[in-house]
Amino acid sequence: MRALKQPADENPDNEHSQHFDYDVAKFMLQLTSILYERENDSIRKAVHVLANTRPLSYAPIIGGAAQNIVSNSFQERLIPGDLVRSRFGAEKADEVRKMLDSRGDMLIKDWCMRFGIEFEVVSELNDTASTFAGLFWDPRSNWIMVACKGATPAEFGEWLSTFDPVLVESGDHSTGFKFHKGSRERVFPSEPCDLGHITPYDSISLGVKTLAKHLRRTNGLPQGAKINVWFTGHSFGCATASLVYSKFLTSPEDMGKNAELRDVYLFGAPAISDTKYVQVFNQKMLEDPKCQRAMWRITSNGDAVAVCFPKARDWPLHFSYSNVAFVHLGTEVKLRDYPLKCVIVENRTVCVSSHFTTEQIAAQRSDRYTQQGEERRELVGMLLQRIPIFGRLFAPCAMYYWDQLNRVSLGQCEQIVG
Template sequence: MSATLQGQGRSRSARHTRLRSGGGSTSSQPFHLNFSNPPTPSALLDAFGKTATSHIRALLHGSEGDDVITKLVGRLGIEYEPVSELNSASSSYAAIFWEKRSNWVVLAFKGTSPSEFDEWLTDFDITRVHAGHRLPGYKEVHRGFKARLFPEDKSGAKRRGNPYETIMKALKVVTRDLMRWTDKDINVWFTGHSLGCAMATLTYTRALLGLDGLDPRVQLCDAYLFGAPVVCDMASAKVFNDFMTHRQSKTGRVRNVWRVTNRCDAVSTLLPMLGDDPLYPHPTSLFAYAHLGSEVKMRPGSGTSIIVDNYCTPGSVPARVRRVKPYDGVPWWIAMLEYVPGMGRMVSHFPGLYFRSLQQMEPGDFVWRRS
């Protein structure tokens, strides 16, 4: 699904639009929606008003890539709605996938497209800012990623109707409808590629804090990320780890962020990430950036895949894989580009090569190690 989302994106002329509830005016009232029976494809965004719905659909549903997704989910019998442009004029956006009368939802975040250099600059920016009230208890996070989810005006004041709030409203709409048809808990997974990983990570981290009024039956499951950049400082990584450990002991449910890395993907490995080592002696250093969760390194050929486990425990493994078969279904010249010094690290980040590697994974064992 991540690979599909990374296909051709929306027009770069698109602009971020705040979704407004109840016909176009910003409202401080609680968000409520009753789906029709059965829910119509337009019900989700219609909740925000016809004017906003029309504009958002023109921006998010006007590309060849979106047509591919729409056709795919139609064949699979699942629902799909884009819900936020993530405060960006590029092709990145968040979408929600679910199946009618089931008990699962996937929040997916499209990431960096090869031709969108502004997104690459965001990926490789190393400026951190304080997490503030958006992530209580956390310290510093990546400036560009925070601005995508929690934009502030020039004075630093909080904006109304930010992308995160829009995403949570959409999640509430879908989960409330699903709870009408089942007595089971509603399981929510998170996924993304590239810059979308950062958006998924911050959304997942905030949602886990339980500050957004999600129904108790909504269970936040794991996040599966592909080509994830660093997102925070060492102190925040430790806060996340301590929170996950406490949550596991309290609920008995094992949850984790799984960061899947294809070879030496530049976005995942090029930025200074000395903060991935909990014992690094300079936690305030500019180079002490850290990822969240556990990294799964996919290795080609007969090599055993590796989990680099910095903050979480091996007890959180729900499944195991061994190796990636070499280059099946991929033109040989594309596979060879991964071996070109410098260029190979950039090529390894492309979603098509992630998709190829994931298709070739075989059952087996992980090797756990510290960074």
């Protein structure tokens, strides 16, 4: 995909005018959706295998990013997907890989093969439930996609953690700010890991750094060329993606010298930070005029996760010092049916752009309706989402976001400020 590999300095966007790439949004939604095929039983089995196994090397007991948790010689030996072997040996790594090659993992990798891309899990996010972070990449190109999976309906513990309406100190993320407790524990846990204080963030950071170096070396990129690092997530997975992305934004050295942070597309993101941090985040996003970035927070049909979670910035009154004063990060894009324009909740010009025309997108949708039962399924979904109050509980479904993306208008968005 051309947009994913475009160098940052060739991006025509500026702080007053930006493009929401429709094609990239659809591709990212497919990536976040396929992650739900992964099964968590295999994860629990793999954790059990390693529980009583002493690693070959321990990381020093220090905080900070991945470049501080392992030696340079250790990083030099790593290749993508090789961390378990490097820390536990080839025998245990093979045993773990066999357990993780579940039906769900095979479905993800088979899907990736159709598009000529590759996939590896990079962190289980401090839990044996189904939430995790993975890396997608094109082995012949210059981009990496960090994708974070959200909670599944059957995992009650995850939902309890997610709906814990408390802001806590940010820990290793940044000083002086607060974030949603459950989300922060996924990425920056307050209790140290037994394997040398390696946090999920450290694992993601090391994965991105290692893969970026690998892609530069194998593709023979010219001097100064960097690997684009994009982010995406769906529903509660957006919280994880937002925390990691914002940390990379303020600490780009955590990605290494070979990587360049680009945009993030979030589908139904909850509010996760306090009111003070959003100001710092917005300033940091606009700091580099040569690399304009955007965090697109995509919402549809009153998605309960995106619009019903406790928040303060969207209200006329701000409760900045309250522990329930949650704030959304990023620019909200409200999807609406053609011929209505999408709505941008910010004082800037945003254009929904695509390599396809509106007519071609409509024709693609019509072709999809030729599949038996597809048109009826979409109609039922639209009706469910229009049920007062309860419809908001159906709206977070990734399938309904896909349907809504297929019904939007291209062109300049309607602006709503405040």
